[in-house]
Amino acid sequence: MEEFFTDPEFSGASISPDGARIAYLAPEHGRTNVWVRGVDEEHGDAVCVTRDSRRGIKTYYWTDDPRWLLYLQDTDGNEDWHLYRVDLEAPDEPALDLTPLPAGSRVVAVEPMNSVPGSVLAWMNRRPMFIDAFRIDVAAGETTVHVEQPDPNGNVLLDRDGQAAFYSVLAGDGLHEFYAIEPGNGEKRLLCRQGGPEHPLGVPLQIVTPDGKGLLVSSYQDSDDLRLVRIDRETGAETVVAAMEGHSLCTMGPLHHSTPASLFTSRRTGEVTAVRFVGDRPTLQVLDPHFAEVFAALSERSDGVLHSVSSDDSERWWVATFVHDRDPGVTWFYDHGTGESRVLFRPRPRLDPAEMAPMTAVRFPARDGLPLHGFLTLPVGVEPAKLPLVLLVHGGPWAHDMWTFAPKAQFLANRGYAVLQVNFRGSTGYGRRHVTSAIGEFAGAMHDDLIDAADWAVAQGYADPARIGIVGGSYGGYAALVGVTVTPDYFAAAVDYVGISDLANFMRTLPSFLRPHLINNWYRYVGDPDIPEQETDMLARSPITMADRIRTPLLIAQGANDVRVVQAESDNIVGSLRQRGVPVEYLLAEDEGHGFENPENQVRFHRAIERHLAEHLGGRTGTDPGHE
Numbered sequence: 001m002e003e004f005f006t007d008p009e010f011s012g013a014s015i016s017p018d019g020a021r022i023a024y025l026a027p028e029h030g031r032t033n034v035w036v037r038g039v040d041e042e043h044g045d046a047v048c049v050t051r052d053s054r055r056g057i058k059t060y061y062w063t064d065d066p067r068w069l070l071y072l073q074d075t076d077g078n079e080d081w082h083l084y085r086v087d088l089e090a091p092d093e094p095a096l097d098l099t100p101l102p103a104g105s106r107v108v109a110v111e112p113m114n115s116v117p118g119s120v121l122a123w124m125n126r127r128p129m130f131i132d133a134f135r136i137d138v139a140a141g142e143t144t145v146h147v148e149q150p151d152p153n154g155n156v157l158l159d160r161d162g163q164a165a166f167y168s169v170l171a172g173d174g175l176h177e178f179y180a181i182e183p184g185n186g187e188k189r190l191l192c193r194q195g196g197p198e199h200p201l202g203v204p205l206q207i208v209t210p211d212g213k214g215l216l217v218s219s220y221q222d223s224d225d226l227r228l229v230r231i232d233r234e235t236g237a238e239t240v241v242a243a244m245e246g247h248s249l250c251t252m253g254p255l256h257h258s259t260p261a262s263l264f265t266s267r268r269t270g271e272v273t274a275v276r277f278v279g280d281r282p283t284l285q286v287l288d289p290h291f292a293e294v295f296a297a298l299s300e301r302s303d304g305v306l307h308s309v310s311s312d313d314s315e316r317w318w319v320a321t322f323v324h325d326r327d328p329g330v331t332w333f334y335d336h337g338t339g340e341s342r343v344l345f346r347p348r349p350r351l352d353p354a355e356m357a358p359m360t361a362v363r364f365p366a367r368d369g370l371p372l373h374g375f376l377t378l379p380v381g382v383e384p385a386k387l388p389l390v391l392l393v394h395g396g397p398w399a400h401d402m403w404t405f406a407p408k409a410q411f412l413a414n415r416g417y418a419v420l421q422v423n424f425r426g427s428t429g430y431g432r433r434h435v436t437s438a439i440g441e442f443a444g445a446m447h448d449d450l451i452d453a454a455d456w457a458v459a460q461g462y463a464d465p466a467r468i469g470i471v472g473g474s475y476g477g478y479a480a481l482v483g484v485t486v487t488p489d490y491f492a493a494a495v496d497y498v499g500i501s502d503l504a505n506f507m508r509t510l511p512s513f514l515r516p517h518l519i520n521n522w523y524r525y526v527g528d529p530d531i532p533e534q535e536t537d538m539l540a541r542s543p544i545t546m547a548d549r550i551r552t553p554l555l556i557a558q559g560a561n562d563v564r565v566v567q568a569e570s571d572n573i574v575g576s577l578r579q580r581g582v583p584v585e586y587l588l589a590e591d592e593g594h595g596f597e598n599p600e601n602q603v604r605f606h607r608a609i610e611r612h613l614a615e616h617l618g619g620r621t622g623t624d625p626g627h628e
Contacts, residue, residue, distance in 0.1 A: 003348060003351050004351075004414075005411070005599065009027070009347060010026050013344060014319055015311060017267065018312060020066070022038075024344075024345075030053055031053055034060050034086070035047065035048050035049065036049050055074070055076060055598065056598070063138050064117055064118065065118055067088055068087065068139065070083055070086070070098070071083075076591045076593065077559050077591070080101070080103065082097050082101060083098045084096060098122075099124060101126060104511070108123050108124060108125070109122070114162070115162050121146060121158070129515075130148065131149060131155070132147060133147040133148075151169055152516040153517070154168065155167070156181070157206055157208050160208070160212070163212075166215045166233065167179040170516070176203050177192075178217070191236035195219075196520060197520050197525070199218075199520060200398045200521040201251075201398050203218055204218055205249070205263065207263070212233070213233050214230045214232055216229070216231075217231060218249050223243075225243065226251070227243040227249060228249055228272070241272070241275075247277040247278055248277065248431055249278075250277060255399060260276060260402075261307070264284075264309060266288065267311050271288060272288075273287055273288035281361070297341075298332065302322035303324070304330070306320060308321050316335065318332075319334075320334060324404075325404065326353040326405070327346075327356070329346070330346050356410055357413040358377070360378075362374050362376045365452075366425070370433075371434075373430055375403065377418070378418050379413045379414070380413070386462075386464040387416070387463060388463075388464060388618055389464070390417045390418070391422070391450055393421075393471070394421065395473050397427065398521065408471075409421065415613070417619050418463055420457050424453075425441065442503070442541045446479075447479065451487060466492065467617045469492060469617050470495070471497070473595060474564070477499015478499045481499055481500075485549045493613055493615075494552050495556075497605070498565050499569070500569055501542065502543075502572065504535050507528075507529050509568070544573055544576065547573060547576040550577060553616045556573065557570075557586075557605050558589070560590045562594045563594065
């Protein structure tokens with residue numbers, strides 16, 4: 001269990017701008033911390049430069065000054081991110097909080113500021129409803145307002161020198177408007193309008209070109225496939241920069257620190273060098289000739305897919321991590337000047353890829369004919385016939401499962417389960433029609449897709465129809481609760497992890513600064529709880545109003561500090577079941593938020609899943625003979 005769910009021994013490596021050092025994440029003080037070592041040194045020579053013993057650090061940044069390193073941290077999963085500075089010349093000194101913020105405010109992004117050496121730009125909502133840009137003098141620790149947003153729905157986009165160049169705003173009708181900002185007077189000139197519900201999380205990629213003359217955005221244009229498009233600031237003309245017929249641009253990169261980069265950019269020039277597209281196996285389209293040489297050389301080192309990459313300012317030295325379905329990711333150091341390379345580390349060296357289960361892409365139609373894509377992971381060394389099946393449902397729902405090393409799927413396959421992950425309608429990555437087919441279909445066709453996927457696995461002979469379980473987190477937790485209420489006789493076991501039980505309460509308790517951005521997602525796809533007839537429909541699609549139907553054995557896990565799906569979402573469903581005398585196991589982690597990060601909580605939760613599924617689906621446990 002610990003091999004799958006404790007912190008990796010190494011992860012998140014990157015090279016310093018001067019090419020002299022490598023930073024990475026590794027355990028210390030009982031948590032993941034940042035380590036730094038020379039490019040020719042080993043881990044035994046490295047220095048742990050952060051001292052967090054409460055919650056692991058997952059995101060850090062080099063600065064242009066080799067003395068300073070920055071990292072983000074919140075408090076017990078509450079997502080109130082602050083930016084801290086570490087002195088690499090005095091790593092034992094306490095880190096300095098560069099962004100002392102009022103409660104409920106957070107840092108949402110950090111970028112270097114090329115025009116002012118020693119500075120970075122940080123976007124944060126010191127004004128609760130506005131995410132403004134601030135310039136931080138790293139050495140002095142001083143923060144000043146750089147750009148204030150004029151509208152909670154808007155975003156001033158800065159060029160490479162930190163000057164306002166474009167403006168994007170979500171209009172009242174749900175369309176995204178893009179403007180050029182005139183230098184000098186700051187007046188805005190409309191370039192184009194696009195999108196709507198096909199961009200439920202907004203246009204996720206908006207990048208000013210290094211010359212300031214264009215804006216790169218993700219756009220469907222007249223296609224069903226999501227492309228990378230350049231908008232000219234003078235004419236508004238749109239030019240396709242990267243596209244793949246039948247494949248959509250991957251937009252997972254901005255969602256979480258663990259997801260692969262959607263775009264690779266040059267540290268030296270700022271140009272986009274490669275673009276990731278979704279498929280049975282992710283595909284990179286390389287745009288830059290120099291990076292094409294580097295990518296070709298790196299690809300000879302691994303049969304996986306490039307996950308992340310960093311280089312020094314000269315782009316001679318590279319640190320690259322690959323992902324594979326049976327290997328959690330090998331990180332390489334590569335010298336493009338000499339062609340020499342070496343493995344820096346494997347994150348989980350005691351997991352043997354030969355013993356892991358392949359993740360196989362599968363396709364099948366939904367009952368209404370919509371093409372569905374998914375991934376099937378089968379136990380190694382077991383006949384793939386009439387196995388207990390776990391339907392593993394991703395969160396979002398505006399996200400997607402992909403070909404990668406998936407610890408939860410590997411763990412379940414290791415315990416004897418067939419694992420099916422389906423990109424049900426509403427999932428991103430499979431085109432405009434696939435996303436928008438989910439409008440109005442919470443607890444409807446979105447749930448039918450999951451049932452159709454499990455029925456497909458039964459028809460193929462993989463799954464025993466009497467031993468099907470459903471496990472999911474966030475939206476996936478909601479899907480698990482829908483599974484045991486809308487179809488109470490279908491599943492033999494269910495696990496709800498930080499899932500929604502009451503759609504109306506969920507929307508009312510979201511952080512206030514998110515409210516202006518709900519037009520194309522929750523309001524459009526589900527409804528507005530302040531409109532009585534829509535609230536009535538939302539409650540009809542909410543598991544809490546159908547809890548009297550639950551008879552499936554249920555395990556629920558929740559973080560007490562969750563600001564997205566608040567604790568009441570789990571408390572209320574558990575209370576309803578216990579009032580009726582229906583057994584339910586409830587794990588509440590006081591030091592977690594929307595998803596568990598601390599390794600002891602991860603292990604505790606997955607041990608509970610292991611016991612729960614073994615009892616009700618008949619899989620193995622890690623203490624069974626031969627499966628320690």
